[in-house]
Amino acid sequence: MLEKLSSSLKGTIWKIARAKRIDKRMLDEIVRDIQRALIQADVKISLVKELSSRIRERSLKEKLALNPREHVIKVVYEELINILGRGVEVPLAAQKIMMVGLHGSGKTSSCAKLARYFQKKGLKPAVICADVYRPAASDQLRQLCDKIGVPFYDGANLPDRNVIGIVKAGVKEFEKYDVEIIDTAGRHALEEDMIEEIRDIKESIKPDQRFLILDASIGQQASVQAKAFDDAIGITGIIITKMDGTAKGGGALSAVSETNSGVAFIGTGEKIDDFEKFEPDGFISRLLGMGDIKSLIEMAEESLKPEDVDVDILKGKFTLKDLYKQLEAVKKMGPMKKIMQMLPLGGLGFDIDFDDTMYQVTEDKLKKFKVMMDSMTEEELTEPKVIDGSRLKRIARGSGTTTAEVNELIKYHRMMQKMMKSMTSRRGAGKIPMKGMKIPMGKMLKRMK
Numbered sequence: 131m132l133e134k135l136s137s138s139l140k141g142t143i144w145k146i147a148r149a150k151r152i153d154k155r156m157l158d159e160i161v162r163d164i165q166r167a168l169i170q171a172d173v174k175i176s177l178v179k180e181l182s183s184r185i186r187e188r189s190l191k192e193k194l195a196l197n198p199r200e201h202v203i204k205v206v207y208e209e210l211i212n213i214l215g216r217g218v219e220v221p222l223a224a225q226k227i228m229m230v231g232l233h234g235s236g237k238t239s240s241c242a243k244l245a246r247y248f249q250k251k252g253l254k255p256a257v258i259c260a261d262v263y264r265p266a267a268s269d270q271l272r273q274l275c276d277k278i279g280v281p282f283y284d285g286a287n288l289p290d291r292n293v294i295g296i297v298k299a300g301v302k303e304f305e306k307y308d309v310e311i312i313d314t315a316g317r318h319a320l321e322e323d324m325i326e327e328i329r330d331i332k333e334s335i336k337p338d339q340r341f342l343i344l345d346a347s348i349g350q351q352a353s354v355q356a357k358a359f360d361d362a363i364g365i366t367g368i369i370i371t372k373m374d375g376t377a378k379g380g381g382a383l384s385a386v387s388e389t390n391s392g393v394a395f396i397g398t399g400e401k402i403d404d405f406e407k408f409e410p411d412g413f414i415s416r417l418l419g420m421g422d423i424k425s426l427i428e429m430a431e432e433s434l435k436p437e438d439v440d441v442d443i444l445k446g447k448f449t450l451k452d453l454y455k456q457l458e459a460v461k462k463m464g465p466m467k468k469i470m471q472m473l474p475l476g477g478l479g480f481d482i483d484f485d486d487t488m489y490q491v492t493e494d495k496l497k498k499f500k501v502m503m504d505s506m507t508e509e510e511l512t513e514p515k516v517i518d519g520s521r522l523k524r525i526a527r528g529s530g531t532t533t534a535e536v537n538e539l540i541k542y543h544r545m546m547q548k549m550m551k552s553m554t555s556r557r558g559a560g561k562i563p564m565k566g567m568k569i570p571m572g573k574m575l576k577r578m579k
Contacts, residue, residue: 172382207418210414226335228331230340231343235371253309255280271284283296293314293331294330341367344386367391453499505529
């Protein structure tokens, strides 16, 4: 998400962290870098100026509780949250959710993604399609719901398929479900008949949440749409879609922060699971390269079962079978790129920006490792020390790789084993607490590349 903005901001954070001293000249340079990055991300100039003033004022005048470099980083982090990070809390409880927005905003796919979000949280969602104007809307939404096993209703059995009738019948049909998501019709512009229709739907079912779906590529224009819909039905939250494919996402986020509404969710890709709750602190932390451990833990909890994590690892035992299990667990959690963005790269020793090629190399490398391990015997997986020259050749032939690549896997395993032993021994000696521990993953990933 917002890769260009993130890359620029990470560079600024590194500049602050490496500065020998923080004086007015260095502060001016830092502020100029941030201004340039935000303006390129389509953030409103008046907001950029306001942020710049706040950073200068706080950095120079506030009493320091940290060292000067840490203090400036803290100020930048907090001020970015002020202009980009206004979020909305969405309860994990029974509720009716009405989805509104213009054509092309990603509203229909967001309905299915939102249903999937609640489904992963253990609730029972159902979806109602109230778009009777676009023939493909119902088919598209039905197919998406079928993929994730979520009940769908479009009033196809009703003699008179009027919008209010469909919505009321759908709500009654799904009254035993936890979350009812109503997809309303979109338009190409803010037409009066569209506004009138969503007002009528609101009055007929009294939804608990009224979410506006906005395409991130509209940038600062998001505030115009948000205000119009808010005036009509009282928006309780905003979903910003296509955050992965535009440079204007910063504009959309900051524009929304000027309205009465906040961001509830963001769409981060085309797949049904490319959707996440907007956590302002975690989002800004990720932009700055500080990671988002909270979201990473939530991803792990949703994707992994207890048996996916071997407790023997915490006892210092780490075989190739354990490594295989961990690679399987990583695969379940999602793309390597998404996982890596949630790690605190600065704290882990990273001094590089990973491009898409780097992530792909890492993904491909992990896949190869798994294929090699599939060609090993039980003894080799449990006791890698028994792998000699002849076994090396056999494994390479069986996996369609080279002996050099198999050797690379063995070296990788030794490195991971050493790291695990280091972690457990330090934990046992009480030198490093598990919470907030910095794991030296930088060298590991560079070697994998």
